[in-house]
Amino acid sequence: MQCYLSGLPVFLSMKIIAIAGSLRTGSSNVAFIRAIANLAPAQIEMDIYEELGSLPLFSPDIDTSTPPEQVARLRSLIEVADAVIICTPEYAYGMPGALKNALDWLVSSAQLYRKPTAALSTSPSERGGDRALAWLQQTLNALDADISKSASFPVPYIKAVLKKEGFHDTVISKQIGDMFAELSSSITKNRQS
Numbered sequence: 177m178q179c180y181l182s183g184l185p186v187f188l189s190m191k192i193i194a195i196a197g198s199l200r201t202g203s204s205n206v207a208f209i210r211a212i213a214n215l216a217p218a219q220i221e222m223d224i225y226e227e228l229g230s231l232p233l234f235s236p237d238i239d240t241s242t243p244p245e246q247v248a249r250l251r252s253l254i255e256v257a258d259a260v261i262i263c264t265p266e267y268a269y270g271m272p273g274a275l276k277n278a279l280d281w282l283v284s285s286a287q288l289y290r291k292p293t294a295a296l297s298t299s300p301s302e303r304g305g306d307r308a309l310a311w312l313q314q315t316l317n318a319l320d321a322d323i324s325k326s327a328s329f330p331v332p333y334i335k336a337v338l339k340k341e342g343f344h345d346t347v348i349s350k351q352i353g354d355m356f357a358e359l360s361s362s363i364t365k366n367r368q369s
């Protein structure tokens with residue numbers, strides 16, 4: 177977002193929280209999220225949420241006005257973020273249970289409602305986890321997150337992609353650039369409305 181002080185343009189900072197759907201030590205999704213963070217434009221501050229495994233299993237019985245503290249923390253991190261990036265692996269054609277569990281915790285509290293959100297998937301295979309991505313998008317639609325086409329894509333052959341430091345001159349680097357542009361534009365629109 178741009179405003180003017182004494183006639184000079186000033187770019188206001190934007191905060192993005194990124195969530196990788198894998199709990200695995202050495203996860204390629206976590207590595208990909210970290211690599212994306214290094215490519216973020218200067219006005220974007222990107223934090224990585226790495227506490228998916230500490231969330232209790234969702235049950236409406238404990239989704240009360242005083243939720244478990246790990247849940248309250250996840251909700252507040254998303255609340256204060258201007259946008260969210262979620263990157264999922266594919267387990268048996270779907271997103272991992274740990275990620276779906278986190279999203280279930282966000283249904284009643286609605287932190288993702290109209291939140292600019294990028295949905296990504298990665299896989300060592302040529303399909304890039306597109307079936308998990310379709311499921312993630314479906315769940316995000318149920319939560320009324322603001323996902324757009326250019327901020328949502330599968331990343332095939334993730335192991336090879338991660339070997340290319342900075343992803344220079346790759347399809348992926350263009351997709352990441354488009355994703356940040358799309359998220360920034362949605363954030364700016366939200367601030368103006």
Ligand SMILES: Cc1cc2nc3c(=O)[nH]c(=O)nc-3n(C[C@H](O)[C@H](O)[C@H](O)COP(=O)(O)O)c2cc1C
Pocket residue numbers: 198199200202203204205206265266267268269270298299300301304305
């Ligand atoms: C239980 C399990 C199921 C998997 N199912 C799929 C699958 O359906 N499609 C796919 O492309 N990869 C599948 N994989 C391979 C994962 O894409 C691969 O292990 C990937 O590295 C997981 O992401 P991570 O490195 O972030 O943990 C599966 C892996 C596991 C452990």
